[in-house]
Amino acid sequence: MAYELIDVRPMTKRIGAEIFGVDLTRPLGNQAFAEIHDALMKHQVVFFRDQPMDHDAHKALGRAFGQLAIHSGVAGLPDHPEIVAIHADENSKFVAGENWHSDLSADAEPPMGSILTLHTLPEDGGDTLFASMYAAYDALSPAMKAFLDPLTAVHDANPVYKAIFPDSTKTYPCNSHPVIRTHPVTGRKLLFVNSSYTTKINELSGPESKAVLDFLFEHVKDANFQVRFRWEKHSVAFWDNRCTQHFAVWDYFPEVRSGFRVTVAGDKPF
Ligand SMILES: [Fe+2]
Secondary structure, three states, X not given: OOOOOOEEEEOOOOOOEEEEOOOOOOOOOHHHHHHHHHHHHHHOEEEEOOOOOOHHHHHHHHHHHOOEEOOOOOOOOOOOOOEEEEEEOOOOOOOOOXXXXXXXXXXXXXXXXXXXXXXXXXXXXXXEEEEEHHHHHHOOOHHHHHHHOOOEEEEEOHXXXXXXXXXXXXXXXXXXXXXXXXXXXOOXXXXXXXXXXXXXXXXXXXXXXXXXXXXXHHHOOOHHHEEEEOOOOOOEEEEEOOOEEEEEOOOOOOOOEEEEEEEEOOOOOO
16 A cells, blocks of 8 residues: 555564654544554554543544453553553562563453553653564474464463462463464464463473473564664554564663553454
């Protein structure tokens, strides 16, 4: 698609683009939606600057791309249950996303995407890294691709959230998904295991599963698959959660980094 309304500036060959020429504080027209969607499918994560969205505008942006999902692990804002606060300060014992992961991959239908905006930033630091799981898949040998193709893996949110909320009696999602997933829009194959949630490859023995997952968790960290985003106040990151993983760098303790996220519902991986 040739872009008529927006200006799309790729940040690397594999992943990431900045988008200019659109105002996300106002409803998106059909053409702007189509162009942003097209850029997101191509670049997998897109970034916007200087978009002081209120909660309603944030939700409206998400809803343009699908139904909003309620986070299965963390409660939303009292008046906006679809919005999760992302916050770290001098009292934080951990921050969200300090490992390579895709959001909520243990859900039966993991999110299509997440839209994060930050309103309070440390003086420097607090970047987010994103990695293309198309690129991770493409870089595997034909023999490894063929080996992984029929396999499925368990994604379990219980170890993650029970560590964060040790007093909770809640049970969190646990589901199996294909190790190699096909993107429902682009039709491209991609690697769909992550070190936060994926605990076991079903068809392998325990030691075999551990060896293969350890290899894959290292593989996805390859700098050749990545883009690194430096936040400013009111920046927005919108990632296709199906084909990317991300890592939030916590190098700014005890400073404050704070914002809001909405999650767009996805479908069952195949
Ligand atoms: Fe995340």
